[in-house]
Amino acid sequence: MQVRKAVEAVCGGVPTAAQLESINALAKARLTAEQVYVFSLRLCDDQVDRDGERFDTGALPGLAKLFLGKTGIVDHQWSSEKQVARIFETQVVKEEGFSYIKAWAYIRRGGVNEEIIADIEAGIKKEVSVGCAMGRSVCSICGSEYGCCGHQKGEHYDGQVCCAILKEPMDAYEFSFVAVPAQREAGVLKAMGGNRKCLKELAEEFGVQTEYRALYKEAQLGRQYRKELENDLVRLCLTLELGVEEPVLRGIVKTAAAEDLLKMRSSLEGRVAEMMPVTTQLGSKFDAREGLESGFLI
Numbered sequence: 001m002q003v004r005k006a007v008e009a010v011c012g013g014v015p016t017a018a019q020l021e022s023i024n025a026l027a028k029a030r031l032t033a034e035q036v037y038v039f040s041l042r043l044c045d046d047q048v049d050r051d052g053e054r055f056d057t058g059a060l061p062g063l064a065k066l067f068l069g070k071t072g073i074v075d076h077q078w079s080s081e082k083q084v085a086r087i088f089e090t091q092v093v094k095e096e097g098f099s100y101i102k103a104w105a106y107i108r109r110g111g112v113n114e115e116i117i118a119d120i121e122a123g124i125k126k127e128v129s130v131g132c133a134m135g136r137s138v139c140s141i142c143g144s145e146y147g148c149c150g151h152q153k154g155e156h157y158d159g160q161v162c163c164a165i166l167k168e169p170m171d172a173y174e175f176s177f178v179a180v181p182a183q184r185e186a187g188v189l190k191a192m193g194g195n196r197k198c199l200k201e202l203a204e205e206f207g208v209q210t211e212y213r214a215l216y217k218e219a220q221l222g223r224q225y226r227k228e229l230e231n232d233l234v235r236l237c238l239t240l241e242l243g244v245e246e247p248v249l250r251g252i253v254k255t256a257a258a259e260d261l262l263k264m265r266s267s268l269e270g271r272v273a274e275m276m277p278v279t280t281q282l283g284s285k286f287d288a289r290e291g292l293e294s295g296f297l298i
């Protein structure tokens, strides 16, 4: 499958002697240190991204090799000559708790490229997106091919959040500088959507992480509550022997509005109580949840 991710360009400058050697191994004509500008890029890492996917840690070295020699392009705004940068060195960097591919790329100095260099220096053109092809995408919960099991990215399963793990690197493509914010709306690349700030980032930017964390926790509880509500309804429908199969019921309750589910549950509970007057066990279970429930009614 094709994967495209946003990465960041970090500081750059004059190449070292060793870097210049690597650059010249790729360049058509021999270049001097004065003719090139080098900068580093943080390519893929093994952390879950906004798409609910992550690269397999074991896949990073292979992927790093594939990115060697790949070119970088900028959008037409900067240059008519599209290919401007080239990756000449990649390595897998291990940090505490995560690993990532660090790449070094060079740009030939002069002409329109000076604008890009100036922008990188100024930290303006920070958004870079990379594309690659991965052979497999595996479910983090059960290990089967993602999409073949019932697990969904972003959903919780026994305290674990499901994600798709990208394995078996097949190919790496050119990377591109994305003009920010001018090109944000262009929507050419998948990563463009990803460049939009998520709530968590906004919370960090405005220093309201505590509130964000509290909200996140509440949302998690809300999701759990919703799941219980769905389970209750399925159980009630099955108890009433409506003749509808469980998978069908599950499908229906999954898409129904919470308000409708609440109304439905209360009427079905009434119906079950009429049918089976001795429902102490079931009844006490619902009563115990009343307190929690009221906190989530919106």
Ligand SMILES: [Zn+2]
Pocket (backbone or CB within 6 Å): 139, 140, 141, 142, 143, 144, 149, 150, 151
């Ligand atoms: Zn699964």
